[in-house]
Amino acid sequence: MSRFWRQALQVAKRDLLVEGRAGEGVGIVLPFGALAVFVVPLATSGSASLLADLAAPVYWLVTLLFGMQLALRQTATETVPQRRLLVLLGLDPVARFVGRTLSAWVLLIGLQLVLIPLVVLFYEPEPVPTPALMLPALALYALGLAMLGTLAGDLTVGLRTRTALAPMLAAPLAVPLVMGASQSLISISRGEGILTWTLLLVATDLALAVAGVVTARPLEETAT
Amino acid sequence: MTDPIVQLRDIGVRFGTVPVLVAVDLTIAPGEVVGVAGPNGSGKTTLLGVVATLIRPSSGTGRVLGAALGTDDVRRVRRRIGLSGHEPAVYPDLTLAENLRFVARVAGVTVEAADRALADVGLAAAADRPAGRSSHGMQRRIDLARMLMLEPDLVLLDEAHAGLDQDAEVIIDVILERTRRRRGGALLVSHDAERLTRQVDRVLRIEAGATV
Amino acid sequence: MTKRILPVLAGLALVAALAVALSSPPDVLQGDFVRILYIHVANAWLAFLAFGVTAAASIGWLVRKKPGYDRVAAASAEIGVLFTAVTLFTGMIWGKPIWGTFWDWGDARMASTALMFFVYLGYLALRRATPDRQARARRSAILGVIAVVQVPLVYFSVVLWRTLHQGLTIRPDSVQMEPAMLVALLVNVGAFSLLYLALLTARVRLARLEEAVEAHERAPAGRAVTAPRLETGQ
Amino acid sequence: MNGRRMFLALAVVGIATAVFFLVRSAQSDVVYYLTPSEATERRPEFPDGRRFRLAGIVVPGSVVESGGEYRFNVTDGADEVPVLLVATPPQLFGEDINVLLDGYWENGVFVSDEALIRHEETYETPSPTSVEAAG
Numbered sequence: 001m002s003r004f005w006r007q008a009l010q011v012a013k014r015d016l017l018v019e020g021r022a023g024e025g026v027g028i029v030l031p032f033g034a035l036a037v038f039v040v041p042l043a044t045s046g047s048a049s050l051l052a053d054l055a056a057p058v059y060w061l062v063t064l065l066f067g068m069q070l071a072l073r074q075t076a077t078e079t080v081p082q083r084r085l086l087v088l089l090g091l092d093p094v095a096r097f098v099g100r101t102l103s104a105w106v107l108l109i110g111l112q113l114v115l116i117p118l119v120v121l122f123y124e125p126e127p128v129p130t131p132a133l134m135l136p137a138l139a140l141y142a143l144g145l146a147m148l149g150t151l152a153g154d155l156t157v158g159l160r161t162r163t164a165l166a167p168m169l170a171a172p173l174a175v176p177l178v179m180g181a182s183q184s185l186i187s188i189s190r191g192e193g194i195l196t197w198t199l200l201l202v203a204t205d206l207a208l209a210v211a212g213v214v215t216a217r218p219l220e221e222t223a224t
Numbered sequence: 225m226t227d228p229i230v231q232l233r234d235i236g237v238r239f240g241t242v243p244v245l246v247a248v249d250l251t252i253a254p255g256e257v258v259g260v261a262g263p264n265g266s267g268k269t270t271l272l273g274v275v276a277t278l279i280r281p282s283s284g285t286g287r288v289l290g291a292a293l294g295t296d297d298v299r300r301v302r303r304r305i306g307l308s309g310h311e312p313a314v315y316p317d318l319t320l321a322e323n324l325r326f327v328a329r330v331a332g333v334t335v336e337a338a339d340r341a342l343a344d345v346g347l348a349a350a351a352d353r354p355a356g357r358s359s360h361g362m363q364r365r366i367d368l369a370r371m372l373m374l375e376p377d378l379v380l381l382d383e384a385h386a387g388l389d390q391d392a393e394v395i396i397d398v399i400l401e402r403t404r405r406r407r408g409g410a411l412l413v414s415h416d417a418e419r420l421t422r423q424v425d426r427v428l429r430i431e432a433g434a435t436v
Numbered sequence: 437m438t439k440r441i442l443p444v445l446a447g448l449a450l451v452a453a454l455a456v457a458l459s460s461p462p463d464v465l466q467g468d469f470v471r472i473l474y475i476h477v478a479n480a481w482l483a484f485l486a487f488g489v490t491a492a493a494s495i496g497w498l499v500r501k502k503p504g505y506d507r508v509a510a511a512s513a514e515i516g517v518l519f520t521a522v523t524l525f526t527g528m529i530w531g532k533p534i535w536g537t538f539w540d541w542g543d544a545r546m547a548s549t550a551l552m553f554f555v556y557l558g559y560l561a562l563r564r565a566t567p568d569r570q571a572r573a574r575r576s577a578i579l580g581v582i583a584v585v586q587v588p589l590v591y592f593s594v595v596l597w598r599t600l601h602q603g604l605t606i607r608p609d610s611v612q613m614e615p616a617m618l619v620a621l622l623v624n625v626g627a628f629s630l631l632y633l634a635l636l637t638a639r640v641r642l643a644r645l646e647e648a649v650e651a652h653e654r655a656p657a658g659r660a661v662t663a664p665r666l667e668t669g670q
Numbered sequence: 671m672n673g674r675r676m677f678l679a680l681a682v683v684g685i686a687t688a689v690f691f692l693v694r695s696a697q698s699d700v701v702y703y704l705t706p707s708e709a710t711e712r713r714p715e716f717p718d719g720r721r722f723r724l725a726g727i728v729v730p731g732s733v734v735e736s737g738g739e740y741r742f743n744v745t746d747g748a749d750e751v752p753v754l755l756v757a758t759p760p761q762l763f764g765e766d767i768n769v770l771l772d773g774y775w776e777n778g779v780f781v782s783d784e785a786l787i788r789h790e791e792t793y794e795t796p797s798p799t800s801v802e803a804a805g
Binding site: 094200207 | 673674677678681682684685688689691692695715
Binding site: 169 | 498547551552554555557558559561562565566571574575577578579581582583585
C-alpha cells in the first residue's frame, strides 16, 4: 500500500477510534437526530396522509442538519498542537482530507441507516418499489456531506462561532446533494429512471473532491 | 556538513497589525544546543513556531535544515523537525500507547519503535491509560518519547521543564545528547535559567520581539 | 481626483440608463413591465461578475499572499450580495405580473440564485468571525474558490432544466431581442458596471483606511508587559 | 504529487462527462412540466388526481369563461389538451400565450387551479398591426 493511502487510513482509523471512545456521534448526535424525527408528528394534526407525505422531506432535513453535526463533532476537532504535530510528521494534507472524509462517511451512513427504519415506522410513507435502488444515491449523498463537513470544519477551526458558522457554510453548498438524493427517491417511487440524479450526485461529489484536494495545502496552514 | 541547522536573519512576524517579532537573528550550528530566555510576551513561542516552519515570517530571511522559510521547500524537511509545545500534542481519547503508535504509523516508523520509546520514558506500565486521564507530566513524557522514536535533526522544546520531575529531566538530557551526536540542532525555551544553562551551549535573550 | 470622478460618472450613467429604460419601446407581450428587465438583468449579470472577481482575487491571494487581493475579494463579495438581493427582489416584482407568481419553487434559476445569496452570506459571516487578518484572508480565499462553483450552476440552470424562467436571450449565435431594447439593456449593464467599479474602489479604499487605523502605533506585544509593581512584604 | 495532478485531471474529465450526460438526460428525464403531446402519450402514468405541470400555447378561439372558470385548449403544435382552469389567470393570460398549468387529469380534462405565464426569451416591440390587434 502506498504511503498516501496508509496515512489516509490511519487518520480515518484514528477518528473512528476516538469516536468509539468518546461516543459523541453515536451517544449524542444520533439520539438528538432521532428526537427531531419524533417532534414533527407531535406538531401536526395527526393526519396519516400528511405524515406519509412528510416522511421524505423530514428525512432529508434531519440527515442534512444532523449529518453536519456529526461531521463537525467536537471530539473529532483537532487542536492546534495536534494539527502541528501532524504537519511535522509529514502527513500529506490530501491524505488527511481523504482520511477525515472516510471516517465521517462511515458515521453518516450509520446515521442514515438508523433514521430510515425510524421514519418508515413512525411516518408510514408509501412503500418504495425497489428500495435497493436508493443505495448508490444514499452513499453518494453521504460522501458529499462528509467532504463538505470536513471542508467546513477545517475552514472554521478555532473560531468561537464555529458551531453555527460551519453548518451555515456547508448547508447551501449541500443543496445539489439533497436535490440529487431526494429526486432519486421520487423517481424510484414513480418507477422512472434515476440517471440524471445519479449524475448530479456524481458531478457534485467530484467537484467537492477537487475542492478538497486543491484547498488541502492552504487549509493546512489555518491551524498553524 | 558545515551548513547551519538554523539560520535566521532579521526575522519579523506580525499577527494582523500587531508585531510580535521585529528583528531576530539566530544561528544554530550542527551539534549545537541553544537556549532562549526572555520575559512573558517577548515572542519566544512565536520564534519557536518560525523555526518549526509553522509560522510564516512577515519579513526577513531564514533557512531551516537547508529549506528556505516561506517557500514550499519546508515540506521536505518538516519530517526531520521535532516539536514539543506548551500543550502536549496528544489525543485525550486514545491511550498513551495508541497515541505513539498512531504517530509511528503516520510517520512510517515501526510499532515496535513506538512501544520501545514508551518504555524508555518510563510509561510502559501506563500504556493502556487514556491520555486524557493522565497527568500533564505523563503527557509531556509522550511528547519526549516521540522525539526518541523519530530522532529529529532539529529538536524544539517550548517550556522545556514545565511539569517535568527530575527523572524526566534525564530524558531531555538523553535527547539532547543524541541530537548533538547526530550533528543536529536544538532550541530550548525555558523560564528556569538555572536548568537551562546546565543543558545548553549558549543562551539567547529576546526582549520585545528582538534578540539582544 | 479619480475617487471623485468614478462616483460622478456612475451617477450620470445611472440617470441616463433610467432615461433609456423608460423611453425604450414596450414589449409586444409584456408591455411596460419589460422595463424591469433592464435593471434585473444588469444586476444579475454584475452579481455573477462580482463573485467571479472574488474568486479570481482569492486565487490571487493564495498565490501571492498580498493583502490587496484580500481587500478586493471581500469588497466584491459584499457588492455581489447586494446585487444578488436586488436581482431577487426585481425578479419577484417582475414575476408577479408576468408569470402570475412572485416565487416558484420548481424553478431552478430562482432556487439556485437564492442559494448563491446564502453561500456568499456565509462567506461574509466567515470573514466577520475571523479576527486575525492573515487567517481571515486565508480562510476566506479558500471559501471564495469553493463557493464560485455555484455561479455557473445558476447561469446554466435554465439550460439544464426546463423551467418557468426563460432561457438565454443573448447567445453566441443569436440575440433574440429588438435593437432598441438591446440598446436599453446594454446601457443599463454599462451603468451598473460603473456603479460596481465605483463601489468596489470606495470599499477597498475604506478597508485600507480601516487597517491603517488599526495599525496606528501598535507596539510589539512584549513592550506592553512591564515588571510587576509589587514588592514582597516582610 | 504526480498522483495529485492525475486525480485532478481525471476528476475534471469526470465532471465534464457527468455534466454532459446530465444536461442530455435532464432535458428528457426531469419533469418540471409536460407538453400536451407528452401528457397525452404518458396518460397511463398519471392517473386521475395525480398532479403534474402542463405547458402549452392557448389555442386561439378556444377560451370560454363562465362564473370565474375558464375552459380552453392548449397545444404544442402536435396535440391539444382540453383544460378547465378554476382560478383567476394572471394579467397577461390570453390567446396564443404560453401558459404553465399546475393540475391533474379528470375524465380526460386537465383540471388546473394555478396558471402561470411562461414567456419566451425573445423580446419584440409591437408592430403596428399587433398593436391594433391587442386593441
